[in-house]
Amino acid sequence: MKATEILPSMRALLMDIDGTLTHGSTMLPGMLELFEFLHSRQIKFMVATNNSSKSPAKYQQLFSGFGAKIGLENIITCSDVTAWYLNEHYPSGCKAYVIGQEGILNALKQTACELLPDGKGKADVVVVGFDNQLSYEKLKNAILYIQQGALFIGTNPDLLNPTEEGLVPECGTTLAALEAATGIKPLVMGKPRHYLFDMALQRMGSQPAETAMLGDRLETDILGAASAGLKTILISTGIDDAGSVKEKGITPDVIVEDLPDLLERWKQA
Numbered sequence: 001m002k003a004t005e006i007l008p009s010m011r012a013l014l015m016d017i018d019g020t021l022t023h024g025s026t027m028l029p030g031m032l033e034l035f036e037f038l039h040s041r042q043i044k045f046m047v048a049t050n051n052s053s054k055s056p057a058k059y060q061q062l063f064s065g066f067g068a069k070i071g072l073e074n075i076i077t078c079s080d081v082t083a084w085y086l087n088e089h090y091p092s093g094c095k096a097y098v099i100g101q102e103g104i105l106n107a108l109k110q111t112a113c114e115l116l117p118d119g120k121g122k123a124d125v126v127v128v129g130f131d132n133q134l135s136y137e138k139l140k141n142a143i144l145y146i147q148q149g150a151l152f153i154g155t156n157p158d159l160l161n162p163t164e165e166g167l168v169p170e171c172g173t174t175l176a177a178l179e180a181a182t183g184i185k186p187l188v189m190g191k192p193r194h195y196l197f198d199m200a201l202q203r204m205g206s207q208p209a210e211t212a213m214l215g216d217r218l219e220t221d222i223l224g225a226a227s228a229g230l231k232t233i234l235i236s237t238g239i240d241d242a243g244s245v246k247e248k249g250i251t252p253d254v255i256v257e258d259l260p261d262l263l264e265r266w267k268q269a
Contacts, residue, residue, distance in 0.1 A: 006231050007269040012044040012206035014197070014230065016215035017059065018237020021047065021259075027066040028237055030259025035068050037263055044204040045074060050156035050190040050220065051099040052079045052129030052171060076200055078155040078190030079107035082127060084199050085119070085153070085189060086111045095121055097145050099138050099174060100129030104155055122148065126177065128186065129155040130171045139177060146182045156190030156221070191217075192224025198211045201228075216240060218250040226252075233262065 015021060021031050038045045047059070047070070056075040063070045082104065086094065093112030098104060104127060110113060116123055118137065123145040131138070133142050146152050159172035175186045189195045201211060210231030215221020217239025234240060234252035242255050256262040 003256075003265040004269045006212065006233075006253050007266045010043065010209040010210060010212045010231065012201075012204045013038060013046075014200050014204075014211060014213045014225070015047045016044065016191075016213075016217070016221050016238075017047050017049045018051070019216035020214060020221075020235050022062070023237075025062065028259055030066055030263060032066065033263055034259050035070065037257040039069065044206055046076055046200050046204060048191070048196060048200060050078050050158050050171075052077065052082075052104045052155035052190075053132075054103045055106045056080065058103075073203070075204065076196065076204060077103060077107070078196060079104040079129060079198050081189040081196045082129075082153060082155050083111050085195060086113055086125070090124070094124035096127050097123040097126045097141060097150070098127045098129075099131050099134065099142055100127065100155070101131055101133075101157045104129035119144075123150040125151040125153055126178075127153045127155070128171060128174055130161075131174070134174060139181075141176075142178055143181045146178065146184055152182070152184050152186045154186035154188045154190075157188045157192075158190075191215075191220035192227065194224070194228050197225060197228035197230065198247065212253075218244055218248050218252070220251045223250050224255065235259070235262065 021028055058076050060072055082098050095116055096113045096176050097116045100249045119141045126142050126145045154175040155171055158170040160167040161170040179185055212231040212233055213221055213225030214233045214235060218240045222232045222234055233254045234251040235256050237258050255265055
């Protein structure tokens, strides 16, 4: 499908962050121009990430440092989605055991759930995010709680995270260990599951058919958005490109080289 057939009807845009708008702490060319374009056309937008370790405030600080006009209401993380899910299903509160860092811990403080100290009490849910201080004790506590019937929730399924050192363990690695030990599959909140897309559409007040997802990962951004009914735009500045489409058999509606390429096509459309 051509960009001219997709872009004119888009009224909202959901965007991945790392690999799409940034590379770590570096802004990708065309990012500021894209935000300006979206503001000028009154196109609703949100940025979304499977990173559970950073809070929306940290991302807002990052974007503000680039000179981008973006509010907290325009940022959604898998930690936010986890808190949203718990508020929906445990409105009166629950007891949660958490493996994770600042992002997920801060998000869960916005729920009625009580965060359990290590290994004490009885947990209703076990919530697992990225944790670079993961220990035997944390794994043991989580396994025992899951064996006792606690709901097993993962913030995101990503096995590895690209860093300057190379590919290092992410949340999905911990989920795999806990699943192997308990035989229980986690309920995953982040992309490609529908929960993040549901929350983003709700926040933007948009319908799937008029909303596009811009991202660099076929298995999460593109597959997840397509399953939720959104139009999909693969950008070749991160993990996947046109060659990956043939290799993985996941086909986006549009493929762009970079943000300036997307802007030029959107303006022409």
